[in-house]
Amino acid sequence: MAQKRLFLSIVLLFSFVFSYAQHAVVTGIVRDEKGKPMELAVVADEVTGIGTYTNKQGFYSLEVIPDKTVTIIFGFAGHEMQRKRLLLMSGETRTVDVILKENINELKEFTKTSDHKRTEAGNVYLDLSKVDIMPSTIGGVEGLIKLAVGSHDELTSQYSVRGGSYDENLVYVNDFEIYRPFLIRSGQQEGLSFINSDLVSNINFSVGGFQAKYGDKMSSVLDVTYKHPTHFAGSVSISLLGASIHLEGASKKPKADLPDRRAAKK
Numbered sequence: 001m002a003q004k005r006l007f008l009s010i011v012l013l014f015s016f017v018f019s020y021a022q023h024a025v026v027t028g029i030v031r032d033e034k035g036k037p038m039e040l041a042v043v044a045d046e047v048t049g050i051g052t053y054t055n056k057q058g059f060y061s062l063e064v065i066p067d068k069t070v071t072i073i074f075g076f077a078g079h080e081m082q083r084k085r086l087l088l089m090s091g092e093t094r095t096v097d098v099i100l101k102e103n104i105n106e107l108k109e110f111t112k113t114s115d116h117k118r119t120e121a122g123n124v125y126l127d128l129s130k131v132d133i134m135p136s137t138i139g140g141v142e143g144l145i146k147l148a149v150g151s152h153d154e155l156t157s158q159y160s161v162r163g164g165s166y167d168e169n170l171v172y173v174n175d176f177e178i179y180r181p182f183l184i185r186s187g188q189q190e191g192l193s194f195i196n197s198d199l200v201s202n203i204n205f206s207v208g209g210f211q212a213k214y215g216d217k218m219s220s221v222l223d224v225t226y227k228h229p230t231h232f233a234g235s236v237s238i239s240l241l242g243a244s245i246h247l248e249g250a251s252k253k254p255k256a257d258l259p260d261r262r263a264a265k266k
Contacts, residue, residue, distance in 0.1 A: 023063050023064075023066060023090070023091070024063070024064050024065070024066040024088035024089065024090060024091065024092045024093070024094070025061060025062070025063055025064070025088075025092075025093040025094075026043075026061075026062045026063075026064055026072060026086060026088070026093075026094055026095075026096055027059070027060065027061045027062075027093060027094070027095055027096075028059075028060060028095050028096040028097045028098065029054075029057070029058045029059050029060075029097050029098075030043070030054050030058045030060065030074055030076070030097075030098050030099075030100060031058055031097070031098070031099050031100075032079070032099070032100060032102070033099060033100075033101055033102060035099075037054070037056070037057050037058025037059075038054060038058050038076055038100065039054055039055065039056050039058065040053050040054060040076075041053065041054040041058070041060070041074060041075065041076040041100065042073070042074070042075045042076065043060045043062050043072065043073070043074055044062075044072070044073055045062070045064060045065075045070055045071070045072060045073075046070075046071040046072070046073050046083065047070065047071065048065075050062075050063075051073075064086065064088060066088050066089055066090040066091070066092065067087075067088075067089060067090060068087070069085055069086070069087045070085070070086055070087075070088075071083050071084070071085050071086075072084045072085075072086060072096070074098045074100060075100075076100050078102060078103055079100040079101060079102055079103050080100065080101045080102075080103045082098055082100060084096055084098070123204065123205070123206050123210075124145075124148045124149075124205045124206070124207055126141065126144045126145070126148065126203055126205055127144070128141075128144075128197055128200060128203065130144065131143070131144060131197045140195060140197055141195045141197055141200070141203060141222075141224075142158075142159060142194075142195070145159050145205060145222070146159045148205070149161050149207065149220075160219070161207050161219040161220040162207060162208065162219050162220070163219070164218070164219030164220070165219075168218050168219045168220075169218060169219055169220045169221075169222060170214055170215070170218045170220065170221045170222065171194070171221075171222045171224070172214075172221070172222070172223045172224065173195075173224045173225075173226065174224070174225060174226055178194070195224055196244075196246060198235055198244070198246040199226050199227060199246060199248065200224055200225070200226060200227065201225055201226060201227030201228075202224075202225040202227075203222070203223070203224050203225070204221075204222075204223040205220065205221070205222050205223075206220060206221045206223075207219075207220050208220075227248075228250075229248040229249055229250045230250055231249070231250060232247075232248070232249040232250075233247075233248050233249070234246060234247040234248065
């Protein structure tokens with residue numbers, strides 16, 4: 001019985017030595033650029049995916065396939081990944097220390113601007129290119145405004161905003177306030193537009209939160225800026241509901257020649 005036990009022990013010992021000789025081990029310490037050990041850094045075989053993590057001291061130990069070139073990867077969040085190609089013999093233990101560099105991705109500066117002109121709270125963007133093609137019997141800028149504020153009375157160019165009356169909407173043209181540009185009473189100029197959309201270069205319509213220079217006792221502000229012509233141009237529009245024509249032009253001289261007052265006195 002004692003001989004059988006001794007024989008079994010010898011067999012187990014040789015089996016352990018033989019199995020150990022069939023493996024190779026890679027050990028080492030993973031540090032950052034300042035030399036500080038990195039805990040929980042990943043150390044793995046790139047092909048098999050078998051790996052381990054470093055401990056608090058940055059130490060790792062990984063078994064690899066012997067007599068075969070393997071690629072070991074070292075990685076940590078926010079740091080550049082490193083690869084080491086190794087060829088170890090059976091039973092060999094090799095120390096490989098690694099320093100992981102911090103990965104800094106610098107974003108390029110860029111500027112994002114709004115696709116629509118909306119610089120203040122309450123501003124409503126009005127696309128003047130839609131004036132002539134929108135489905136409205138009124139047309140003009142007022143027709144766009146009525147679509148924006150939800151006024152559905154198709155037989156008048158008047159509009160009400162935020163529960164206000166028809167005469168509680170401020171209108172400015174080239175920074176001049178136009179006092180009651182429409183006749184509010186029923187039956188008078190119901191379908192006429194005050195603004196010539198062909199001559200407008202910029203329009204700003206605000207339903208609330210507008211600047212203090214407009215005051216605060218009205219429901220909305222319609223601020224219209226007419227363009228300064230740079231060359232001769234014109235347009236004609238005819239439909240079943242009416243017709244319109246506009247001409248614009250500019251003098252070759254930037255200023256008109258006026259007689260000198262002193263010469264006139266002589």
